Amino acid sequence: MRTDTTFKRAFNDMIDILRTLDLGEELPSENALRTQLGVSRTTVRKVLAGMSARGIITSEAHKRIMREQPRQIERYPKEETLAISEQVETNFMEWMLRDNACPGTEINEAELARRFGVATTIVREFLNRFQRYGLIEKRQNAGWVFKGFTASFALELFEIREMFEMRSARLFATLPDGSPVWKQVSAMRTAHLELLADIDARFQDFSELDSRFHRLIAAVAPNRFIESFQDVIAIVFHYHYQWNKRDERTRNEVAIREHLALIDALESRNISLIDRTCRSHLTSARETLLRSIV
């Protein structure tokens, strides 16, 4: 009943590993592969068996040899490497953000399960996890209510975000020169500059950089609740902007420049400058989001 997405993902990854080997070369041990692929040895063995069956490697006694370069053709398609629970997330976000989904809509576990073609258990599990994002609410012995991806959602989200982010940014002013964080900040600046230099081609890479940037700032003083809130922000932005591409290039370019200003401010250790720069970035991000909600 369980899908073999872990196997398929590992299989695809193994192709990349094999491509680094020469013909006739001996493969790493199962345990080494286990670490490289990040799966259990059981799955490693299944992958190796698959490679054997395709004639890509040969398994002699206690020895596996590269026989033939695997071709990209052999890869499993991306969809088959996603666990059902991940597909449900995508399906649901799409339903919510792209289709109808006006505030107050009742969410029906059974119907979603039918629509997505999965078991109710999975939908239920997803909704239970998704609850923490503040977009749905459960009613006892009945279904869920969708509260809407509304302006007030965005405002509440940003109120918290501002509290958290200002708290972390301010802490930078007190960070000693020797802290390893400064190196990461500096690397972050480089990454931003590189993206900016090639913005026309790479503007879509910003989303991931954005998330990494804000996580770096928060990580200056770890707090599990703040980190968990960043998951909320990440998922909201990821999916929302995935279906709202308006002005994407401009939007991202503006944000990059704001990030660079904030990096300068952090390095200056000037607390009032940090405050101003950080708040202005958040205000601008909030306005951008609000404008795109309508």
Place this chain on the structure above:
Amino acid sequence: MRTDTTFKRAFNDMIDILRTLDLGEELPSENALRTQLGVSRTTVRKVLAGMSARGIITSEAHKRIMREQPRQIERYPKEETLAISEQVETNFMEWMLRDNACPGTEINEAELARRFGVATTIVREFLNRFQRYGLIEKRQNAGWVFKGFTASFALELFEIREMFEMRSARLFATLPDGSPVWKQVSAMRTAHLELLADIDARFQDFSELDSRFHRLIAAVAPNRFIESFQDVIAIVFHYHYQWNKRDERTRNEVAIREHLALIDALESRNISLIDRTCRSHLTSARETLLRSIV
């Protein structure tokens, strides 16, 4: 497969409703009872059928009459009125806070299900919901890790709590005289004074009052993420202090006095006084919690 806890709870509640009626009096309509009991009409009818079967009421055509006062004996025991998912919560919190459960302990869905005598589905569902409290973490394709009810958990919790609470408390300074909130604040003071007057007998009632007090403060400017965080606080305090009774009376009395001081401060609209009083209460609550963790 599903338990009939909703029915049993409604049945017990119905006994209380029937006790307000005279013998021979006609019962309210099914719809009216539905609202009073907060369940579906299906369940109301099941309850009525049960009452009929016991001879407590008679059902003539389109008319139900009180026949006999129900006795308390007829009540279902409390345990049978709790949904399995609620029992699992209690069981789990008990396992976590009272039994072993040191940081890093691996949590095994299957084993917990066996231990609690329930289906794995339910345990899984519970863990998924419980994840947001920041005490457990999931590892892909494997079990969960208990992060420990540690000092750092308490510190992180209180860092957020302070941010949120100070934010709300400060807003009181700008609240107009006519705001209905002031009535609620004043009622809150009365409730505290009453509890204080009878502290020796009622000190255990504080926990619930505490939660209501902090929710009232937060409600001055509703934010779903803050409200959701208060659930975290509520559950942590509820269960933790349920098994840590040391100094309970003193602890609660101190907190009541701090609440009263905060109420005075709020009413004064003096922002620096509010700040000071609020922070000092939170500091004291934090220290109390830290002391009880050891």
Place this chain on the structure above:
DNA sequence: CACATGTTTCTTATGTATAAAAAACGGGGG
């Protein structure tokens, strides 16, 4: 004896089944 591979056992991810509860439907009386 350290580490690699082969084998067995246990756990998780996901589907299916079903009683309980909710919701929808429908007829009848004031």
Place this chain on the structure above:
DNA sequence: CCCCCGTTTTTTATACATAAGAAACATGTG
């Protein structure tokens, strides 16, 4: 036509089943 009650349909809460994956155990080889 609105509300009440009887009936039917749909959905949720919970149990159980099973393939995939992880972990534990066993055996072999340099």
